[in-house]
Amino acid sequence: MIRSFKALLIRDLKLAARVGGSGMMGLIFFLAIVTLIPFALGPDLNLLSRIGPAILWIAALLATLIGLDRLFQADQEDGSLDLLRLAPVPLEVVVFAKVAAHWLVTGLPLALAAPLLGLLVALSPEGMLAMVATLLVGTPALTFIGAVGAALTASLRRGGLILAILVLPFMIPTLIFGVSAANAAVGGTVPFATPFLILAALSLFSAVVGIVGAAAALRSGE
Amino acid sequence: MRLEVEDLACNRGERRIFSGISFSLSPGAALLVTGRNGAGKSTLLDLLAGRLHPAAGRVALSEAGERTLPECLHYVGHRDALKSALTAQENLDFARDFLGDPALESRDALAVVGLSHAARLPVAYLSAGQRRRIALARLLVAHRPLWLLDEPTSALDTASQAMLMRLMEEHRDRGGMVVATTHAPLALRDAKEVRIERAAPPPAPGEESP
Numbered sequence: 001m002i003r004s005f006k007a008l009l010i011r012d013l014k015l016a017a018r019v020g021g022s023g024m025m026g027l028i029f030f031l032a033i034v035t036l037i038p039f040a041l042g043p044d045l046n047l048l049s050r051i052g053p054a055i056l057w058i059a060a061l062l063a064t065l066i067g068l069d070r071l072f073q074a075d076q077e078d079g080s081l082d083l084l085r086l087a088p089v090p091l092e093v094v095v096f097a098k099v100a101a102h103w104l105v106t107g108l109p110l111a112l113a114a115p116l117l118g119l120l121v122a123l124s125p126e127g128m129l130a131m132v133a134t135l136l137v138g139t140p141a142l143t144f145i146g147a148v149g150a151a152l153t154a155s156l157r158r159g160g161l162i163l164a165i166l167v168l169p170f171m172i173p174t175l176i177f178g179v180s181a182a183n184a185a186v187g188g189t190v191p192f193a194t195p196f197l198i199l200a201a202l203s204l205f206s207a208v209v210g211i212v213g214a215a216a217a218l219r220s221g222e
Numbered sequence: 223m224r225l226e227v228e229d230l231a232c233n234r235g236e237r238r239i240f241s242g243i244s245f246s247l248s249p250g251a252a253l254l255v256t257g258r259n260g261a262g263k264s265t266l267l268d269l270l271a272g273r274l275h276p277a278a279g280r281v282a283l284s285e286a287g288e289r290t291l292p293e294c295l296h297y298v299g300h301r302d303a304l305k306s307a308l309t310a311q312e313n314l315d316f317a318r319d320f321l322g323d324p325a326l327e328s329r330d331a332l333a334v335v336g337l338s339h340a341a342r343l344p345v346a347y348l349s350a351g352q353r354r355r356i357a358l359a360r361l362l363v364a365h366r367p368l369w370l371l372d373e374p375t376s377a378l379d380t381a382s383q384a385m386l387m388r389l390m391e392e393h394r395d396r397g398g399m400v401v402a403t404t405h406a407p408l409a410l411r412d413a414k415e416v417r418i419e420r421a422a423p424p425p426a427p428g429e430e431s432p
Contacts, residue, residue: 004319004320004321007316007319007320011305011308011320014307014308014312015307018307018308077301078302079299079301080304082299083303084320086271086292087293087320087321088289088293088321088322088323
């Protein structure tokens with residue numbers, strides 16, 4: 001089981017790094033959104049630092065959506081999905097490997113790049129640390145939820161838009177608690193741990209539901 | 223292992239594609255699935271591969287231990303399941319690790335299909351026939367008793383077709399089973415044949431001959 005998991009994880013990481021892969025796309029898109037917003041709002045540093053966490057979280061959410069539509073669609077188109085169905089492991093393991101690879105090339109870089117982009121929205125040092133922590137813990141939830149949508153739209157042409165419409169409502173709780181945890185770190189009435197633990201719980205919950213849901217969607221596809 | 227298929231029927235949407243398909247396969251057997259375009263040959267393979275569910279009838283696997291049918295088979299279809307950005311060798315290495323029960327090394331499998339020189343080329347650079355040969359090399363990198371081949375000779379040149387025939391016969395000699403859909407007559411010894419028939423569609427209004 002470990003062997004199949006590892007083989008698929010490595011294959012997807014390699015594909016992301018090759019030409020046409022989604023490797024750095026999410027990160028660059030993230031950068032583009034976060035850079036745009038200060039231009040739109042004007043040079044009000046207080047305002048920026050107050051809404052900074054919200055900007056970063058929305059950008060991270062949109063950047064996660066980029067590339068999610070190809071998660072299963074690419075494999076569906078070239079027939080790889082038929083090969084993946086022949087695995088000596090349950091389809092859930094296959095889904096988990098693909099989602100893990102996707103998170104490693106989109107979610108993780110976003111979290112690590114957050115301090116740098118925090119500078120653009122005038123975040124305080126504590127705020128930057130909190131951003132890294134909330135993105136590290138929260139982006140897996142986004143990827144797992146998105147995986148269900150990606151599995152449902154795998155065989156649709158132009159499934160990307162439908163995917164966004166399908167999964168965005170389910171990402172709202174993650175967004176709420178991600179932003180409130182990041183805000184709580186720089187001052188506020190609730191301690192940081194309260195929303196942060198709920199965010200962690202959301203990630204664990206979506207991991208289970210997302211994997212089982214995406215595998216079920218792939219099974220019933222075709 | 224043995225495979226028994228009884229009175230199989232398949233629907234796509236509301237339409238009945240075929241019904242009443244029965245056959246059995248024992249080690250060393252080969253089955254050719256023939257029929258007109260659109261008769262449902264590929265659909266039958268999809269049913270066996272577990273991608274579709276039968277509307278009636280049953281597919282029974284015996285003497286296979288704990289393994290399910292999809293874990294016992296290789297499937298080579300029209301879509302070659304190769305990643306264009308990866309090299310031929312990387313594609314095969316992945317299949318070898320992923321499918322479990324490894325057989326030949328990827329390098330040796332490529333040599334068998336005559337593509338040693340292309341091992342380090344991205345698959346995107348290769349021709350349709352070469353891609354097909356790499357997909358067929360996947361049959362060799364992992365042990366699976368049942369081979370499901372959908373039009374395996376398409377895009378292959380004469381020499382490669384002979385190579386494929388040899389691979390299939392060797393596989394059967396080792397106790398393997400082959401199910402292949404085909405238009406061209408495949409010269410497999412003692413192969414059974416299932417012909418999928420469907421009544422010709424009724425002529426569209428206005429097209430009746432006078």
